[in-house]
Amino acid sequence: MGFDIEKFRKKVRSQTIYITSNPLMNYIYTKRGDTVAQLGGQGQQVLILPEGTNRFLGRDAQRMNILAGKVLAETVRTTLGPKGMDKMLVDSLGDIVVTNDGVTILKEMDIEHPAAKMLVEVAKTQEDEVGDGTTTAVIIAGELLKKAEGLLDQEIHPTIIAMGYRQAAEKAQEILNVISIDADDRDTLLKVAMTAMTGKGTEKAREPLAELIVAAVKQVEENGEIDTDHIKIEKKDGAVVEESKLVQGVIVDKERVHPGMPKKVEDAKIALLNSAIEVKETEVDAEIRITDPTQMQAFIEQEEGMIKGMVEKITDAGATVLFCQKGIDDLAQHYLAKAGVLAVRRVKKSDMEKLARATGAKVVSNIEDMTFDDLGEAGSVAEKRISGEEMIFVEGCKDPKSVTLLVRGSTDHVVDEIERAVDDAIGVVAATVEDGKVVAGGGAAEISIAKGLKEYADSISGREQLAVAAFAEALEVVPKTLAENAGLDSIDSLVDLRAAHEKSIYMGLDVFKGDVRDMYKAGVIEPNRVKKQAIQSAAEAAEMILRIDDVIASTTPREPDMGGMEGMGGMPGGMPPMM
Known part of the structure; x- marks a missing residue:
């Protein structure tokens, strides 16, 4: 019979393939023993993939990767915002970490899925570059993958989706620069620090802590640049957070x-x-x-x-x-x-x-x-x-061009979480001092960018238009999640925000009062760099995952070659066992 290569590809998905060396019956067998095609002539045994290898092709690979991204985003989603919940992480030794810091949660989790690990890298990059916005970056990436799944169901090619996402990310950066405001005065820096610490166990002392953080950042500034490594955080339990102090040294x-x-x-x-x-020892052996x-x-x-x-x-x-x-x-x-x-x-x-x-x-x-x-x-x-x-x-x-923040807390777990909040605040204040640009928080920036992207989508042709529109909808997951975590109706909050943005681009969600208000007047301000990095890294991670159509994963260590007989079941002529 003739050899149908398309039939061969479909039949052997995620299977180990064997070609027998039996001179009378030359077949290609899968590890289940299914005959795929018959070959003429005398063949040699060819092991294409080792025993124990898992392989996922095409839509199976895409769906698996998208599902992993969505699950990871859902895991940290409930921690977003001032009313986000905490996670308790217990390691194999019984050590406990209680936190709502996105990157800490992802680092402490024992994640094995390769696509999920790529999203963990998004959070780590966000932490290294800005210091805050890690949860935002991951949930945007997860939502981009979720929207892409719908486009794939419409038979839109992954390359087109990736191209549309890239265009949308570039346009989002332009819109972000338009809605940003130049400000790096002390009052703005204090508000930026307090916004970063809200919801992270420091509410009762966020004002005095913000004062210490701004003073520390301004102290180590040199020629408009700040190396946050020069701000040492020393944590000690046994006292209330208000007893934290800045040491000029x-x-x-x-x-x-x-x-x-x-x-x-x-x-x-x-x-x-x-x-x-x-007294130094001699460099050579000596005897006295x-x-x-x-x-x-x-x-x-x-x-x-x-x-x-x-x-x-x-x-x-x-x-x-x-x-x-x-x-x-x-x-x-x-x-x-x-x-x-x-x-x-x-x-x-x-x-x-x-x-x-x-x-x-x-x-x-x-x-x-x-x-x-x-x-x-x-x-x-x-x-x-x-x-x-x-x-x-x-x-x-x-x-001094190096200072120390002595952070106090009542217990080890409390002081650890306060340290993470202070570390985030130092990062955002440093970014604000260096860039001098801030945006409104409370989901205001995301709604503004989404609104601009929807208008941009209407101006372009081709299927990329659908990807750009999906990107815009994905950004709305931030205010939607803020509302959900505060116990508000996410649909009503989103509708109110969209309507309010027809009048002012600074309108965001006040989760404490449950309504829409001007975020600048409310003092909810974030650095431009936090949003810029979150959107860019989330978009790039989603693009990379969408372009994967084949996952080949080795699940067991490869056994040594046994004279070409491994996996052949010891049957005569090298015939695999039929199952």
């Missing part, structure tokens, strides 16, 4: 190396050293022969003299506080204590860098080279006990 989670050292040093001269204060007790005494005295000399170099330079990245010998600790120097050892490299930026000190590699010019300054350096642990506070620095 660095908090080091260490303690003095010797109890005889002073607990507090005023007008401190700070030395930073990244080498150990101890001692034949007399006096020689032993001389050897010990010489070691002591070397260590004492190192300490004298530090004190001669004028240092009253020492931060060492490596170890400090016990004898060196004694000499430093006698000299009245407060010393800390095993300080992290990141903390050393922050100390250098805060105090103006230079990190010295060789004690012999240390001079007064290498020292930094601080109003005070003190060891304080916080939540049962000793910490070193370096405070009162002059114009």
